[in-house]
Amino acid sequence: MNAVVFAVSLMLVLSLLRVNVVLSIVTSALIGGIISGLSLDSVIQAFNQGLQGGAAIALNYAMLGAFAVAISRSGITDLLATHIISKLGQEQTKNKLLYLKSLLLCLILMAAISSQNIIPVHIAFIPILIPPLLQVMNQLKLDRRLVACLLTFGLTATYMLLPVGFGGIFLIDILHKNITASGLEIATNEMPFIMALPVSGMAIGLLVALFISYRKPRSYQTQPVDASPKVAIKVEKKQLITAFLAITVALSTQLYSESIVVGALLGLIVFAIGGVIKPAQTQDIFTEGLQMMAMIGFIMISAAGFAEVLKATGHIDTLVQSVNGVIGDNQLLAAILMLVVGLLITMGIGSSFSTIPIIASIYVPLALSFGFSPLATAALVGTAAALGDAGSPASDSTLGPTSGLNADGQHDHIWDSVVPTFLHYNIPLIIFGTFAAMTL
Numbered sequence: 001m002n003a004v005v006f007a008v009s010l011m012l013v014l015s016l017l018r019v020n021v022v023l024s025i026v027t028s029a030l031i032g033g034i035i036s037g038l039s040l041d042s043v044i045q046a047f048n049q050g051l052q053g054g055a056a057i058a059l060n061y062a063m064l065g066a067f068a069v070a071i072s073r074s075g076i077t078d079l080l081a082t083h084i085i086s087k088l089g090q091e092q093t094k095n096k097l098l099y100l101k102s103l104l105l106c107l108i109l110m111a112a113i114s115s116q117n118i119i120p121v122h123i124a125f126i127p128i129l130i131p132p133l134l135q136v137m138n139q140l141k142l143d144r145r146l147v148a149c150l151l152t153f154g155l156t157a158t159y160m161l162l163p164v165g166f167g168g169i170f171l172i173d174i175l176h177k178n179i180t181a182s183g184l185e186i187a188t189n190e191m192p193f194i195m196a197l198p199v200s201g202m203a204i205g206l207l208v209a210l211f212i213s214y215r216k217p218r219s220y221q222t223q224p225v226d227a228s229p230k231v232a233i234k235v236e237k238k239q240l241i242t243a244f245l246a247i248t249v250a251l252s253t254q255l256y257s258e259s260i261v262v263g264a265l266l267g268l269i270v271f272a273i274g275g276v277i278k279p280a281q282t283q284d285i286f287t288e289g290l291q292m293m294a295m296i297g298f299i300m301i302s303a304a305g306f307a308e309v310l311k312a313t314g315h316i317d318t319l320v321q322s323v324n325g326v327i328g329d330n331q332l333l334a335a336i337l338m339l340v341v342g343l344l345i346t347m348g349i350g351s352s353f354s355t356i357p358i359i360a361s362i363y364v365p366l367a368l369s370f371g372f373s374p375l376a377t378a379a380l381v382g383t384a385a386a387l388g389d390a391g392s393p394a395s396d397s398t399l400g401p402t403s404g405l406n407a408d409g410q411h412d413h414i415w416d417s418v419v420p421t422f423l424h425y426n427i428p429l430i431i432f433g434t435f436a437a438m439t440l
Contacts, residue, residue, distance in 0.1 A: 002315050002318060002319050002322070003032045003033070003035045003036035003310075003313045003315040004032070004310050004313065004315045004316055004319050004344060004345065005319065005344060006031070006032055006035055007028045007029065007031065007032025007033075007035075007306075007309070007310065008028070008032075008344050008345075008347050010024075010027070010028040010031060010032065011024050011025055011027075011028035011306070011347075011393070011394075012347065012393070014027065014028065015393040015414050015418070016414055016415075018412075018414065021299050021302075021393050021394060021413070022298060022299055022302050024393070025299070025302045025303060025305075025306045025394060026047075026302060026305075026306075028306065029043070029047055029305060029306040029309040029310075030043055030044075030047075030309075032309065032310070032313065033046065033047075033309045033312065033313060036313035036314070036315055037313075038309075038312060038313060042312065043309055043312075046305075046308045046309045046311075046312035047305040047306070047308060047309050048305065049305075049308050050304040050305035050306065050307055050308025050309065051301055051302075051304060051305045059261055060260045060261060062286070062289060062290045063260060063261045063264035063265065063289075064121050064122055064123075064124035064260060064264055064289070065124050065288075065289025065290060066264065066268060066282075066285050066286045066288075066289030066290070067121055067124065067246075067250060067264040067267050067268060067289070068121045068124035068125050068127075068128045068289065069128065069285045069288045069289045070246070070267070070268055070271045070276065070277055070285055071119070071121070071125070071128065071243060071246075071247070072128045073271070073276055073277055073285070074239045074240065074242065074243035074271070074276050097140060100136075100140060101140050101142060104133065104136060104137070104140070104142070105142075105146075105147075105150060105210075108129075108130075108133075108147060108150055108151065108154075109150050109153070109154050110154075111125055111129055111154070112150065112151050112153070112154020112155050112158070113154045113158045115154070115155065116154075116155065116158040116159050116162070116164075116165050116166040116167060117158070117162060117164040117165030117166065117167060117251070118165075118247070118251065119247050119250075119251070121264075122155070122166065122260075122396070122400075123155065123396050123397070123399070123400030123403070124289070126151065126400045126401060126403055126404040127403045127404045127407070128404075129404065130147075130401075130404025130405060130407070131404055131407035131408075134220075134405070134407060134408055135222065137220070138219075138220045138221075138222050139222075141217035141218055141219055141220075142217075142218070143214035143215075143216070143217075143218040144218070144220070144405045144410070144411050144416060145209075145213075145214050145218075145416050145417075145420045146209055146210060146213075146214035146215075147401070147405060148398075148401040148402070148405060148411075148416060148417045148420055148421060149205075149206060149209040149210075149214070149420055149421055149424055149425075150206065150209075150210075151400065151401040151404075152389075152390060152397045152398060152401060152417075152421045152425065153202055153203075153205075153206045153425070155389075155396075155397045155400065156202070156386060156389050156390055156397050156425070157199045157202045157203070159171070160195045160198065160199050160202075160382065160386055161192055161195055161196065161199045162192065163188075163191060163192055165251065169353070170353060170356075171188075171191040171192065171195070171382075172188055172191065174353055174356050175191065175356055175360075175378070175381065175382050175385070176188055176191055178356050178360035178361070178381075179360050179364055179377070179378050179381055181360075182360050182361060182364035182365065183364060183365070183368070184364060184368075184374045184377060184378060185374060186374050186375065186378055190375065190378075191378070191382075194375055194378045194379050194382065194436070194440065195379065195382050195383075197379065197432050197433075197435060197436035197439075197440075198379065198382070198383045198386065198429050198432050198433045198436055200432060201428030201429055201431055201432025201433070202390070202425050202428055202429060202432075204428055204432075205424035205425050205427070205428040206424065206425075208424060209420065209424045213420070213423075213424065214420075220408075220410050221408075221410065238274065238275070239274075239276055241274070242270065242271060242273075242274025242275070242276050243271075243276065245270050245274065246267040246268075246270035246271050246274070246276075247267065249263075249266050249267055249270050250263040250264055250266060250267030250270075251263065253266045253267075268282065268285075299394055299399060302394070303394040306394070307355075310345070316345060316362070317362065319341055319344070319345075329370075331370055331371060331372070331438070332434070332438060334367075334370045334372075335372075335380060335433075335434045335437040335438060336430070336434050338363060338366070338367070338380055338384065339380065339383060339384050339387065339429075339430045339433050339434060340430065341384075342355075342359055342363070342380075342383070342384025342385065342387055343384070343387040343388070343426060343430070345359065345384075345388070346359075346384065346385055346386075346387050346388025346389070346392065347387070347388050347391070347392045353385075355384075355385045355388055356381065356382075356385045359381050359384050359385050360381050363377070363380060363381050363384065364377055364381065367380055367381075367437075372437060373440060375440040376436065376437040376438070376439075376440040377437075379433060379436040379437055379440055380433065380436075380437050383429055383430075383432075383433030383436070384433070386429065387426055387429055387430070390421050390422065390425035390426050390429060391418055391419075391421045391422030391423075391425060391426045392418070393413070393414060393418050397421070398413070398417045398418050398421055399413070399417075401417050402416075402417045405417070
């Protein structure tokens with residue numbers, strides 16, 4: 001059996017059986033590497049090499065966590081939660097509840113979209129914003145699986161479509177750079193157009209989740225959450241201005257330097273200068289941010305080790321070649337199987353950003369050999385890479401929603417985040433990615 005298929009399948013099965021994600025990743029990496037013919041020492045060496053590459057990931061998440069904590073210290077998130085809770089205290093009619101649900105879902109979606117560009121904190125805003133809103137969700141009997149789908153859509157679809165912030169990194173710095181290095185000639189301004197069809201599939205999946213799958217009320221026990229907002233909170237105008245300046249500085253610096261760490265650092269400095277945080281408090285803020293993002297960062301580091309083992313087996317190329325031998329001249333079957341194989345690869349790696357260099361080097365010459373146009377080839381590569389973010393147990397786009405929605409222990413990572421996002425996004429991505437490959 002192909003070691004990549006076996007390792008990814010084992011990791012998914014163990015995760016579905018509620019085995020800890022890190023243990024599932026490490027176990028699957030070791031067994032998959034040994035099945036491929038590598039010695040135990042070689043597997044461990046490859047895994048450790050991947051862990052070293054994950055150090056940058058850990059620092060990025062720690063800095064993003066600290067920056068998100070500083071934003072919360074400005075009072076913006078508590079102000080939002082308190083405002084919504086105050087609305088619940090008024091007379092609750094059917095139309096009023098529908099309005100509050102719609103308002104809450106729109107605000108969460110806007111926050112997720114903004115986290116990729118306007119306020120570049122990625123998933124770090126979720127454990128800050130969502131826990132104070134759990135009380136509201138419980139009173140509205142809002143299905144948290146829907147909120148998980150909403151957050152994952154905002155996190156993933158945004159960078160796939162908008163070439164700003166993290167989207168600029170994904171579309172231009174990684175996707176465009178790697179496909180042109182592999183021989184394609186595509187203008188940078190064509191990248192959003194190429195990914196529009198796959199993203200539209202995700203939008204349809206979100207509508208299905210909203211109006212069909214999770215529209216019915218779901219009851220949760222009301223339990224105390226440490227992040228619950230105060231009944232009354234006063235936010236000074238100076239704090240809001242400082243928060244706006246800090247966010248602006250962080251975004252512009254990140255875009256200029258292409259460094260999340262530098263952007264978050266300068267944002268923290270602005271918060272300190274503005275008096276929102278004191279220099280002596282930076283230790284506590286960094287520690288709180290690190291604790292908040294520690295599990296996510298640890299899983300992502302483990303996934304980096306897993307990815308390195310997959311590459312060391314050499315079975316990624318073997319998997320693609322075996323599929324190539326089955327396809328023949330059928331272009332439709334070629335597109336479907338390339339996306340399915342991409343799904344297997346990215347589900348194991350868990351990051352579309354890390355997967356593109358691997359996918360592009362293999363898929364570009366393969367797609368061109370089947371007669372796909374440059375635009376269709378780019379759509380195949382971009383969609384295949386994004387599949388892992390939408391439904392992998394090791395993806396930050398599923399780990400992030402869980403970190404906020406499970407603050408009171410009532411939201412399971414696999415069954416309430418991973419499975420819903422996999423069904424509502426990965427399946428539409430394969431369908432619409434295939435359609436894009438056949439029409440572009």
